[in-house]
Amino acid sequence: YLLAKNVHVYGSFDPKNGVTTIEKRNILGDAKTIIEGNTNYHLIIAAGEESSNSRFDGFQLQNAHANASGKLKVRGHDIDGDKGAGVYVVNNDSNKSTKVVLKNIIAKDNKAYERGGFINADKKGTEVTLVNAIVHNNQVTDGGDGGSAIFSNNDAKVKILNSTIANNKNNGSNGGAVHVREEGSFDIYNSIIWNNHNKEGKLANMTGGEDNDFIVYNSIMNKGGNNGTDSHENGDNTGKINYLTYDPQFVDA
Secondary structure, three states, rough: OEOOOOEEEEOOOEEEOEEEEHHHHHOOOOEEEEEEEEOOOOOOOEEEHHHEEEEEEEEEOOOOEEEEOOOEEEOOOOEOOOOOOOOEOOOOOOOOEEEEEEEEEEEEEEEOOOOOOEEEEEEOOOEEEEEEEEEEEOOOOOOOEEEEEEEEEEOOOOEEEOEEEEEEEEEOEEEEEEEEEOOOEEEHHHOOOOEOOOOOOOOOOOOEEHHHEEEEEEEEEOOEEEEOOOOOOOOOOOOOEEEEEEOOOOOOO
């Protein structure tokens, strides 16, 4: 799916049972709209200003596998075939922006060879906001970076609100589920980042970048859960990384 500027796409309606409004939807219920990856390299692409101010809301994104060696050219933007299996957002013009909102999303069982099992956000002007999401069991299979769930690179900005990122795995390196590089950034609020692991089997929730690339408030992470490449523990970024270490006690639904 190639996102278009100012277009909002909504899923998980169930007219037979009276679910005909946005407010009545339940993405955890049987009527959720599932986008199946099969052999697709990317489920959603947002490329440049032509995709800005778009929204994708109320979907389960699953089983995409970004394992191609080449590049795909979309609106003049290079889309790497081995990154961002679920969502790939890129902006080549620093004077313009690519702003995307992903809301009421379940992302599961997506795999990228290099980085961004679920999301790869790349280049200045890219802004991704993830709200009310469950991101679990996604993987980076072989890459030397992190981001088994989300990767932010080259001044891209990612904001995570009211979301859970859990049980994602990086098989190729010691990078974490949420990984930043080259002045990318993450703002994380009211979220749970829990039991994500790197290739050594160690907890690796949030890794990479410099201290000022992460802002975390009112969130929960494992104690000692940020092992790996350039890990960020509570205190590394004084006043900007604050989280609790209480077990959220997940249970099978």
